[in-house]
Amino acid sequence: MTDATLESRFAALWPDVVRPLRALYGERPDFDALLDRLRVEVTDAYTARDADLRALDDRRLVTPDWFQRTDVLGYVCYTDRFAGKLADVPSRIGYLRELGISYLHLMPLLKPRPGPNDGGYAVMDYRAVDERLGTVDDLRDVATALRREGVSLVLDLVCNHTAREHEWAEKARAGDPAYLAYFRTYPDRTDPDRWEATLPEVFPDFAPGNFTWVPEMERWVWTTFNDYQWDLDYTNPDVFVEMFGVICHLANLGVEVLRLDAVAFMWKRLGTNCQNQPEVHLLLQAWRALSRIVAPGVILLAEAIVAPDDLVGYLGQGEGAGKECELAYHNVLMVSLWSALAEQNAALLTHTLQAMPPIPPTAAWLTYARLHDDIGWAVTDENARAVGLGGFDHRSFLSDFYSGTYPGSFARGAVFQANPQTGDRRISGSLASLAGLEEALERDDDTGAALAVRRILLLHHLILTFGGIPLVYMGDEIGQRNDPSYAAQPDLADDNRWLHRPMMDWAAAERRHDPATIEARIYQDLQRIVALRRDTPELHAQASAEAIWSGDPRVFTLLRSSARGDLLVLANVSPHPVGTTLPTHWGAVHDLVTGEDAEGQVVLSEYQVRWLRRR
Template sequence: MLTPDLTARLRPAFDDDRDADTFLLRLERYGPELADNLRAVYGERADALLAELLEVMLHAYHARPADLRRLDEARLLRPDWLQAPDMVGYVAYADRFAGTLRGVGEQVGYLQDLGVKYLHLMPLLRPRDGENDGGYAVQDYRAVRGDLGSIDDLSALARELRGKGISLVLDLVLNHVAEEHEWAARARAGEAAYRDYFHVYPDRTQPDAFEQTLPEVFPDFAPGNFTWDEALQGWVWTTFNRYQWDVNWSNPAVFREYLDLILYLANRGVEVFRLDAIAFLWKRLGTDCQNQPEVHRLTHALRAATRIVAPAVAFKAEAIVAPGDLIHYLGSRDHHGRVSDMAYHNSLMVQMWSALASRDVRLLSAALAAFPPKPTNTTWGSYVRCHDDIGWAVSDEDAARVGLSGPEHRRFLSDFYSGDFAGSFARGLVFQHNPQTGDRRISGTAASLAGLEQALETGDAARVDDALGRLLLLHTLMLGFGGVPLLYMGDELALLNDYAFADTPEHAADNRWVHRPRMDWALAKAIQADPTLPAARMNAGLRHLLAVRRRTPHLHASIESRPLPSPDPCVLLLRREHPLGVMVQVYNFSEHRIQFPAHVLREQLGDGARDLLSANHFHLTRPTLTLSPFRALWLVGAEA
């Protein structure tokens, strides 16, 4: 892409030869990736687009603040910054955490004390008024919600976080905009150029053809995938809600717009972009319009262009898809390791809750074993809970491998976590029941789903112990699996379901708000005075786990955890092969004391082992190793 003629034309755009050299070197490195992927998607229209993108990139490069340019250079020297064992994420709604963006800044000390180095603030770019899908119906990408502050407040917060070693993470919704967005308004006003920013059809012929193979995301309150718009005199594609218009990525102008937005926000201090609804970008008749090859080419091109201007920035794919599809969001074949830098490991989360309910890890182990290896320069985002519901993404194939029926097991999990199954410890709510498929997703905080709410109601101390044991077990596995562990706000205090969500009109119809409580700062203070509180015990246990993780090089995310065969269906075994030696992790997913055959561990570690979590040493020449209820071990060789 970088020819002598182009170099000669670009150099006069710089006042400083060093700046010119930096930009041109990056263009030489990433330009071919940008051009090749755009040509594969847009064909003969790509060259005109590339010329426009050069102008966008030059403008953003010149506008990039000096401290962010320094961060760019630092990240180029340490490209594995997201993979380090001390990388810990925290996910929160700004208003529910601290009221405003300035309020978040006042709580940076709390985050630092917890060891957070990555702060994901849930959707805060200006959404439409009223219903807005929790902020994912964006009206203006260059402004923030008025109640949170201003775009300058966002920049100030990013600077403050950066000064404390914390990266700011924001959502960028790529698939759709609010119907009030400027692009939609101009389309409604009759501007043909902006009508082409969307998928609009004059009658139901094409929509009906697409609907034959399209699933429904929100069958309860947003059935179908198209909405009639009177001003457009057409059916507009609306995958999620009637007020969220899918943008048309087959139009090169849409690519240009989103690159400009990414670079604008990057220059405001955003370091990681969560690419929301990325799986849905490309539409193809006869498919479910998810995971199409063009999605990965477009993301690869966006990443390449961003690397030229702001190499400190990373992409995280929000792709809640099957494992065979998920790996492509990190890059495969020609895109290997060059698409998104990070992706959610949704399967790990689902399978952890499945194993907790069934007291059986065989499905969890089989699902992890079926995952293809990821590129070594990428990382997983692992989590116990998040802002969203839990959809039981248990494939029929994985279930069959361990002798289960996929539909029956998914039904069991929905029954168990909604509290309908006899003996269940969980307190969850059913979200989006689809009678046609039988799918019932689940809402609820980690603590309520793990049994703490029920245990506290009964006043049973043993049940409280079990609930905390479950919570700490899940978090230990999340922290030990590898990748960026993402703590969901309030889980460090074992916050329970917030049923008051129904009192807020705009939240009442969406029970996911039950697990989006406001931060309980009074409780955060109380645990310092009373270490016997369940919240204090959870907090202390989690802080210990985080401290051990920070000093354990075996947990670098370039290394993957692979399951080992376990002779006990309640016990999960994971192996990590690090240059410093093998690590074997042991997790008892039951409330029972287990005598585990020591020879299984001796075959991996030798005659002796050291547990990094407890600092205990084990003689593996003995017949068995005793695992107390919900016990976790991070074992390395005795000499390590």
């Protein structure tokens, strides 16, 4: 029997499947057969989707802005470090909901290779769960429990590469020509050397170069990240189909947001850095259209930590506008916020945001102060020059400042992956430690600790008011600091990003209701502004977010404007009080944070943020 819903989705969305795929694979003689395979894959996945998930699809179709609303707040954690095993996660849902969490990203939990696995991003089996965490049934149960409590499950799909122990790679190593074609391999260094001429190194410290010699194959394999992570070759449509099958599998387990890891690297072009190629966007558009036929309740998140000019493209531009990923990380905002705090100057933050092109109204940013990864200083030379800075010098300053070596720095971070050829030095460190809390507590400096708490809250104010889905990394809500114990664990010791991936301190979390503690000072204020955001319709993600030059480099000004109303956000990025004049046409205003009324001018105390609505 023909399913009318499925047929209507095919009719509406199949053209959006064919268009990008024709551009990618249309010259192949088996192109029509490829489309037939995908029709079968879609039909089978749709048929297998259970009634509860179809009901979710129906709700999302009538509330397409569900992820753009002001009641959506994200939380990011490793399952074992947050709860233990997957089966233990439901017992922690109450804690999440207390803060207002409705989006939970459980960091990589698909079956990784044994031994070093890049924090779970070297996947050995996309259809199995890390046995240390549980089973596929446990994952399905977690998704169901979360959904019943109004929390969407977010999961990683590593789509640029597999572990070398993955079945596809095992078959390639055995010489199977069909699976050799899943990867990029070379018999000698001739082609790899040509590629390397323009390729950057992601991990120059412990994984230099982009190719690995595999003796049993007698071939060089493309390995952008680590020698055990083999890049897939998306010029082969079989790879595209395989990965779409994985998307359907995860969607039918109840995953509601798929975080597509390392998408920027998926297509290679000689003479380039092999990132952000046009074909990457075509791949994403095809996946988006196909997944909407099967599971319109599921959305795609592009993990693209790239330069500002490239970033917006992952949310769709031109012919792909509204037809690519719904979500992308606003890495540029994160970097610019830390820069503003280090400089006590919002000029670069303001200019960088002003230079960003608009995004489609059907998409949204993920905003955050930090996540599981290191911080790379994505400050372009052009943006730095525009505010009188040297790009290289400013990036070096930020690395010095947040590693704690710059005179007067409040930060406690660690340099990650210093590259002597480029001078690039990324930074590891927890939010609280980078914001000065660790340093102040070690010196028993109450004033310094109070300022650090204000910095932590300022960062959260700005990610909560910018628009999109704000993300809290596990432990930041209670001010967890760096955890150097990773260095004693052989599997982790070589990667200092584990410095800022501590085990959840549940004893500290219990102190969140004791007003005499640091944990409560952070948690309760954060809880209050989360609730305030929920009741502020001007902060819906469809509202424009316009950075405005305040005339005072210490004051960052953000205007949120739409048919829902206007909101003016003022943030003092310095540790000194500052007065600032309001736009004359605003007249009298009401501060939603403090409850105060003002007109003409307001005073901002150190690191204070005000949310101003016209009275």
